Each structure stands twice: as C-alpha cells, then as structure tokens.
Amino acid sequence: MEDxxxxxxxPQDLKNLSVQELEHLSSEIRAFLLEKVSxxxxxxxxxxxxxxLTLALHKIFDSPRDKIIWDVGHQSYVHKILTGRRDxxxxxxxxxxxxxxxxxxxxxxxxxxxxxxxxSVSAALGLARARDLSGDKHHVIAVIGDGxxxxxxxxxxxxHAGDMGTDLLVVLNDNEMSISQNVGGLAAYLGRLRxxxxxxxxxxxxxxxxxxxxxxGGKVLKSVERVKDALKFLLVPGMLFEELGFTYLxxxxxxxxxxxxxxxxxxxxxxxxxxxxxxxxxxxGFDFVECNPDLFHGIGPFDPQKPPLHxxxxxxxxxxxxxxxxxAAARDDARLVAVTAxxxxxxxxxxxxxxxxxxxxxxxxxEQHAVTFAxxxxxxxxxxxxxxxxxxxxxxxxxxxHDVCMQGLPVLFALDRAGIVGEDGETHxxxxxxxxxxxxxxxxxxxxxxxxxxxxxxxTGLARRAPVTVRYPRGKGTGTVLDKPSQLAxxxxxxxxxxxxxxxxxxxxxxxxxxxxxxILSRRGISVSVxxxxxxxxxxxxxxxxxxxxxxxxxxxxxxxxxxxxxxxAVLEFLEQNNTKNVSVRRLGIPDAxxxxxxxxxxxxxxGLTVDHIVETCCELAGDRGKKLPWVQRGRD
Numbered sequence: 001m002e003d004x005x006x007x008x009x010x011p012q013d014l015k016n017l018s019v020q021e022l023e024h025l026s027s028e029i030r031a032f033l034l035e036k037v038s039x040x041x042x043x044x045x046x047x048x049x050x051x052x053l054t055l056a057l058h059k060i061f062d063s064p065r066d067k068i069i070w071d072v073g074h075q076s077y078v079h080k081i082l083t084g085r086r087d088x089x090x091x092x093x094x095x096x097x098x099x100x101x102x103x104x105x106x107x108x109x110x111x112x113x114x115x116x117x118x119x120s121v122s123a124a125l126g127l128a129r130a131r132d133l134s135g136d137k138h139h140v141i142a143v144i145g146d147g148x149x150x151x152x153x154x155x156x157x158x159x160h161a162g163d164m165g166t167d168l169l170v171v172l173n174d175n176e177m178s179i180s181q182n183v184g185g186l187a188a189y190l191g192r193l194r195x196x197x198x199x200x201x202x203x204x205x206x207x208x209x210x211x212x213x214x215x216x217g218g219k220v221l222k223s224v225e226r227v228k229d230a231l232k233f234l235l236v237p238g239m240l241f242e243e244l245g246f247t248y249l250x251x252x253x254x255x256x257x258x259x260x261x262x263x264x265x266x267x268x269x270x271x272x273x274x275x276x277x278x279x280x281x282x283x284x285g286f287d288f289v290e291c292n293p294d295l296f297h298g299i300g301p302f303d304p305q306k307p308p309l310h311x312x313x314x315x316x317x318x319x320x321x322x323x324x325x326x327x328a329a330a331r332d333d334a335r336l337v338a339v340t341a342x343x344x345x346x347x348x349x350x351x352x353x354x355x356x357x358x359x360x361x362x363x364x365x366x367e368q369h370a371v372t373f374a375x376x377x378x379x380x381x382x383x384x385x386x387x388x389x390x391x392x393x394x395x396x397x398x399x400x401x402h403d404v405c406m407q408g409l410p411v412l413f414a415l416d417r418a419g420i421v422g423e424d425g426e427t428h429x430x431x432x433x434x435x436x437x438x439x440x441x442x443x444x445x446x447x448x449x450x451x452x453x454x455x456x457x458x459x460t461g462l463a464r465r466a467p468v469t470v471r472y473p474r475g476k477g478t479g480t481v482l483d484k485p486s487q488l489a490x491x492x493x494x495x496x497x498x499x500x501x502x503x504x505x506x507x508x509x510x511x512x513x514x515x516x517x518x519x520i521l522s523r524r525g526i527s528v529s530v531x532x533x534x535x536x537x538x539x540x541x542x543x544x545x546x547x548x549x550x551x552x553x554x555x556x557x558x559x560x561x562x563x564x565x566x567x568x569x570a571v572l573e574f575l576e577q578n579n580t581k582n583v584s585v586r587r588l589g590i591p592d593a594x595x596x597x598x599x600x601x602x603x604x605x606x607x608g609l610t611v612d613h614i615v616e617t618c619c620e621l622a623g624d625r626g627k628k629l630p631w632v633q634r635g636r637d
Contacts, residue, residue, distance in 0.1 A: 005032060010084050011058040011109075019257050022059070026051045026257075029078055030285040034304050036089040037077075041300040041423060042100050045282040045293040046145070047077040049175050049254075053143075053278055054078040056260035057171070060268070061139055064108045067127050071120035071144040073101035073427075074297070075173065076110075083109035093423035095598025101427060115427020116395065117365045118151025120144045121170055125161045128168045139169060139268065146174040147342055150364030161273045162245020168273045170246070173254065175280045175293075241275045250277030255284060294345050298424075315479045318451055318472040319416055323348030325455040325485055326385060326414075329462055330356055335382045336462070339363065341370045347387035347416050367392050371399035371411075378409035383462065389417040390430025390471060397436055400467075405442040410465045413437075414458070418447075418471035419509055419560035420604060425597030430471075431590050435565030437469055438537050445469045445536040446488075447567075449511035451477030453534070455485040463487050473509050473560070475600075493540035499529035502618045503547035503555050507536060507567045510558040510588075510609065517614035526622050536567050539574055548575065553621040554584030560609060563589040586617050 004021060005028040007013060017025065029051050037044045055078070057068055063083065070076045080098070081089070085107065091097025102110040112123045124142035131138060148154060149172060161168050241248045247270055252259045260278070267274045282297075283289030288307045289296045295308070302308045316324075330336045330352065337359045338352045344362050353360035363370045367388060374384035393400070393415060404411045418430040437443050446461065446469070448454040454472050461468035496511070497518050506514035511532045518528040531547055533540055547555060557568035568587030575583060590607055604610055 004028060005081075005086070008082060008086070011063050011082055014055065014059045014082065017059075019261075022052075022055055022257055026055065027285070029081060032081065032086075032089075033077060034286060036092060037299075038302050038304045040090070040092040040094065041298075041302075042077070042092055043074040043298050045289050045296040046075040046175070048286065048289060049280040049282045049284045050075045050143075050173060051078050051255075051284065052257055052260060053171070053173060053254045053280060054082065056257060056264055057141065057143070058082050060261060060264040061141065064111065066139040066141065067111045067124070068109075069112045069120045069124045069127070069140070069142045070102050070114055071142065071148045072117045073114040075143070075145070076102050079109070080107070083107055093425070093597050095596070095602045097597075099425055099597055100423065101425065113427075115425070116392065117148035118144070118154040120148070121154050121157035121161065124170070125157055125164070125166070125168060128166050129164070132166055139167070141169045141171060143171045143173060146172065147365055150342065150366060152366055152368060158241070158244050158246070165245065165272050167271060169267055170273070170275045172250075172275060172277045173280055174251070174277060175282045246273045246275040248275050248277065250275075251279050252276065254278040254280035315476045316451065317476050318454055318474070319346075319348040321451040321454050321477060321482075322387070322414055322416070322458060322472065323351045325458045327352050327355055328485070329459065330359065333383065333462075337361065337377055337382050337384050339370050339374050339377075339384050339386045341365055341367045341388060341392065343387070343389065343392075346389070347414070349387050367396040368399050371396040372403045374411050375399070375403040375407065375409050378404070378411050379407070383410050383412070385412045385414055385462075387414040387416060389428070390415045390419075390433045391417065391421075391428050394432065394436065400437070400443075401440050405440045405467045408442050408466055411467050412458075412461045413467070413469040415469055415471040417474045419473045420595065420600050420607075421474050422600040422603065423597050426594040429595045431560070431562050431595060433469070433471055434536055434559070434561050434567060434570075438565065438570060440467075443467050443469060444538065445471065446534060447471050447508035447536055448534070449506075449508055449532050450480045452480045452482050453488075455482065456488050457534075459485045460488045460490070464490070471508065478512060488534065491535050491538040491540060493531055493533040493535065493543045495529060495531050495543065497528070497530040499527040500550065500552060501527045502553050502621050503529045503531060503551040504558060504614065504618065505531045505533055505544070505547065505555060505567075505571060506558040507533060507561070509560050513609070513611055514558055514614055517611045517618070520611065520615050521618055524619075526618060528618055533567070536570060539570060541574060541578070544571060544574060545578065545580065548580050548583045553618075553623070554586070556586045556588065556614065556617050556621065558588045558609065558614060560604075561589055562592075563587055564592060584621055586621060588613060588617060 004025045030048055033047055070079060085098060088098045093100045099106060101115045102113055104110050104113050120142040121144060124140045128140040131140065144154060249263050249267060252263050263276055267276055281290060282293035338349050339361045340347050340349050341363055342365045344350045344353055349360065363373060370386055374386050377384045415433055418433055421428050421430060434445065437445055446457040448457045457470045461470050497515060504514045504518065514530045518530050521528045529547065531543060557571050559567045561567065566589055568589055572585060588608055595603060
C-alpha cells in the first residue's frame with residue numbers, strides 16, 4: 001500500500017479512507033513519531049498509545065466545529081499531525097517552533113490550551129453549555145487519561161455534568177488497566193445494546209406500562225429498578241459513572257478501529273452526558289517503549305536504534321541528590337514519610353518507595369489532597385516531605401496556606417523543576433513559586449546554588465519543625481564536590497566573593513552565572529561582590545544591609561523567577577522597611593509575561609539571565625567605569 005501520511009493535510013482527508021487504509025496510516029504515524037521525537041525529545045509513549053483513538057475521533061467528528069479537548073496535552077501529537085502540522089514536527093518544543101501541548105494560537109483545532117491535568121471535563125462542559133445557550137448543535141468531546149481522572153477537579157466536573165444533563169462526550173483513555181476477555185466481551189455487548197435506540201424505546205415503553213397498573217405499578221417499577229441497578233453493579237464496570245448521571249459505554253479496545261467507530265457513532269446519537277471507556281497501551285508499536293513507559297513518557301533526543309533503556313549520568317541530577325539525601329535521612333528517622341502526586345519517578349521518590357514502602361504515598365494527580373493529607377500526617381506527629389514540581393504546587397495554594405502554614409505544621413515542600421524548565425513551555429515553567437509562597441506567614445524558603453548545597457538544605461529543612469520549602473532546578477548539577485550533609489546556619493547567607501563597587505545578590509542557579517560575570521568585571525576594573533542569600537525567606541538582613549552600605553554603586557539582584565513578588569522584590573521591601581536610602585537597585589528576572597517553550601539556554605538569553613547581561617547591568621550602575629555591551633531590554637526591570 002502506498003504511503004498515506006503525506007496525503008493527510010486535515011481531518012477531512014480521513015473521511016473516505018477505509019479501515020485497512022487507516023490501519024496502514026496508524027503504522028506510518030507511529031514510525032513518524034519515533035523518527036521525530038527521537039530527534040527533538042518529547043512525550044512519546046502516550047502518543048504512540050492514542051494513534052487509533054485520535055484517528056477515530058477525527059473521522060467520526062468534524063473538528064474544529066466539533067470541539068475536542070485534550071486533557072494535559074501529552075497525547076496531542078497525533079492530533080497535531082492530522083490537523084495540518086505534520087511538516088512542523090522538526091521544530092517540536094524548540095524555541096519559536098511547535099509546542100508540545102495544545103496551543104490556541106497554533107491551530108483552530110486546538111480548542112483549549114492545556115498543560116496541567118484534570119481540566120478537560122470542566123472546560124468541555126463550559127463549551128457544551130455555551131453551545132446550548134447559543135442554540136448551536138455541534139459535539140463537545142473531552143479526552144482524559146486514567147491518571148488525570150484521579151484528580152479531584154475531574155470528579156467535580158463529572159458531578160456537575162451529570163446534574164446538568166447537557167450533551168457531552170467524555171473519552172476515558174485508560175492505558176494502565178487490563179480487563180479479561182470475558183468481562184470485556186460482556187461489557188462490549190452491553191455497550192452495543194445501550195447505543196441501540198430500540199433499547200431506549202423499549203425501556204420507556206415498559207416503564208409506561210408498569211406505571212399504569214393500578215395500586216402496584218409504581219412499586220413493581222421500583223423493584224425492577226432495584227434489580228436493574230444490582231445487575232449493573234455486577235456486570236457494568238462503569239456503574240460509578242452511571243450513578244453520576246453518565247451513560248457508560250465500554251470498555252472498548254482503543255487499538256481496534258472498527259470497535260472505536262461503532263462506539264463513537266453510537267455515542268453521537270445519545271442524549272445527555274456519555275462516557276466511553278477506551279483501553280490503550282502506552283508505547284504501542286515499539287516493544288522497548290511499551291516495556292519502559294515511564295522512561296519514554298517525556299524524554300530527550302535519543303538514538304532509536306539504541307534506545308536509552310538505562311540512563312547513566314556522570315554528574316547526578318538535583319533530583320537524584322534530593323532522593324539520596326531523603327533516603328539517608330529516613331533511615332535515621334522513622335517518622336519521616338514521603339508524599340507525591342503521581343510523580344514518584346520524576347521527583348526521585350521511587351528510591352524512597354523501594355526502601356520504605358509503608359512510609360511512601362502516591363496519591364495520584366491530586367496535589368490539593370496531597371498537601372492536606374500531609375498536614376494530617378504532620379498533625380499526628382509524623383514529618384511529611386511533599387515532592388512536587390514547582391508548577392504543580394500552584395494547584396494546592398490554599399491547602400499550603402490554610403492547612404499547613406496556618407497551623408505551623410512541619411511539612412517540607414521539595415520543589416523540583418523550579419525556574420526555567422525549557423521545552424515543556426509556559427504551563428510547566430516553575431517561575432512563580434517564590435511569589436506565591438513568600439508572602440505566606442510561617443513559610444521559610446531555601447534556594448540552594450548547587451547540588452552540594454541542596455543536600456544541606458534538605459537536612460536543614462528536616463530539622464525545622466515548621467513549614468519549609470526547598471526549590472531546585474531540573475537537570476544535572478554543577479559537578480561540585482559533595483561533602484557530608486549538615487545543617488546550615490538558619491537564615492544566613494554567604495558572601496562568595498568580596499567587592500567594593502557593586503554587590504550582586506543571586507538566587508539558586510544564578511549564583512554561578514553571577515560569579516562568572518564578576519570575574520569578567522574584575523578584568524575591567526569593576527570590583528563586584530557576589531552574595532548567595534541561600535534563604536529567600538527569612539532574608540539575611542545583616543548581610544543585605546552590609547552590602548548596601550559598602551557597595552559604592554548599588555545592588556543587582558538576579559533570579560530565575562518572576563520579578564513580581566520574587567527575591568528582588570523581597571530585597572526592595574527589606575530596604576524600604578529599614579529606611580535604607582540612596583541605594584540603587586537593579587533587578588534581573590522574568591518580566592510580566594509567560595515564558596514560551598524552547599531550550600533553556602536560549603530562553604535565559606532572551607530573558608536577560610546570562611553572564612553578559614549581569615556584566616552590562618553592573619557596568620550601567622558603575623557608569624563610565626564599565627564598557628557598554630549590547631543590551632537586550634527584555635527581562636530587565
């Protein structure tokens with residue numbers, strides 16, 4: 001059969017293809033995904049698993065008139081291929097190129113921008129209700145994974161949808177659960193039966209006849225309903241969704257096109273909310289991906305002929321250092337427990353889980369629950385550590401403030417992926433945590449400059465019987481020598497380089513960049529001190545006041561974080577509170593804008609968080625003493 005993929009320029013090109021042609025196209029798409037993602041990096045396993053499902057959705061429905069909402073967006077690559085973006089895949093997740101997530105400005109087929117999980121049903125219900133209010137007739141479909149379905153927001157939306165009763169289709173893409181052939185066959189039969197309009201007419205006729213029987217008709221009908229419900233609980237695995245007000249269809253084999261076409265066509269005819277349970281296999285089509293779905297969930301470039309089944313790093317990542325430090329601490333403290341929200345491998349807690357299975361809790365994609373659950377553990381005398389990506393803790397702001405900090409509970413927040421994360425883009429950049437945590441009474445925050453300081457920060461945070469956050473970046477450490485973990489002096493920073501002209505106060509990852517800038521400036525006759533505050537809260541006030549007093553031209557703050565409410569803001573607030581006058585302060589950080597996807601080095605350059613930009617800023621403060629460099633305004637306060 002001839003190649004089909006390069007004849008597909010939009011969903012309309014699928015309409016006349018036969019099942020055999022679509023099966024061939026599925027194989028082409030999988031080969032295409034492997035070729036492209038192995039070069040660009042990205043989310044491979046989930047996308048290999050939804051090839052047939054995506055083809056079926058676009059064949060049966062008419063996007064963009066029919067609205068398809070992809071939860072999280074990890075599984076949207078096939079959707080992008082089929083909606084005119086096939087030829088852009090060489091730019092996937094690169095600066096100025098195609099996003100790895102649905103992006104409204106990218107295509108009219110990307111109805112709703114997603115990146116965090118469990119949002120699709122809520123968004124789809126809003127779109128469905130807007131359709132009803134407008135008197136339109138199109139379909140609205142939410143595609144949500146079994147992992148995202150564990151998020152409480154998904155159930156809030158399901159509950160509301162069932163109560164509202166509006167026409168809505170939810171496709172549950174279940175790529176973990178396996179169901180035996182007998183149960184699956186029976187459930188598929190029941191699904192086919194329930195999509196047949198004759199079933200619903202018969203049901204209504206029987207109910208009408210029973211109601212007309214004098215005296216006993218109502219009682220008989222109630223008895224029939226009770227028996228029917230009991231049978232459903234025994235035979236229909238989707239009874240939970242039925243009780244919420246949905247018509248449940250499935251489970252259906254998500255790699256069998258005929259079955260998908262049949263259930264989707266049947267669902268189109270039904271009124272009210274419908275849930276289709278689809279079973280798929282992550283990594284479908286390539287054994288090495290199917291057997292290692294976690295590794296290939298989100299992966300960098302690799303050689304498909306020699307897939308990286310065992311990743312060996314000469315320099316450990318920050319995540320690995322956190323993991324080692326926590327496991328060692330747990331050996332000495334039986335009350336230390338670890339909590340994560342469906343990110344045990346990503347946060348490094350898999351090692352903790354292996355050694356202390358009874359003290360490890362993966363609560364699923366439920367960050368709000370994770371934080372309050374940890375608060376409950378802490379209330380009873382345990383010391384929980386919550387390992388979570390910076391961007392995802394945003395979802396549990398109220399629980400952090402109300403349930404942990406207001407009670408002053410000893411919970412350690414280990415914020416992985418703080419700062420610029422790169423190719424995952426604006427939904428995943430961890431650049432707001434200082435702003436949303438710093439103002440909470442009772443919360444302390446550390447930002448270690450390297451992997452050695454990270455282990456000290458973890459030990460220090462664990463020794464503090466109060467809420468503490470330790471934020472650290474994605475990726476490898478600096479290669480610094482690791483010494484024995486020990487407690488840091490609480491609330492004290494460090495002067496790493498002495499200078500008299502300008503003081504640079506740099507947070508976390510920006511410390512090394514500041515040291516390199518200071519060395520260049522020294523060759524130009526500008527003496528620069530470099531200060532690592534270590535603590536963003538509480539600030540080392542004595543150190544800041546000393547820097548303000550002794551630096552002839554002023555201070556420069558540098559942070560891989562939003563300028564609004566960040567570390568630089570904290571320094572300005574402190575100086576104002578202490579009536580420090582005539583001190584010039586320049587802040588380098590992320591401006592009032594969301595940071596797009598791209599390589600971290602490129603993004604830092606665009607944001608003004610480089611050696612050259614620090615040099616230029618110090619030169620500006622020093623006036624004519626410094627030689628001007630080309631200045632990029634963006635990212636500078």
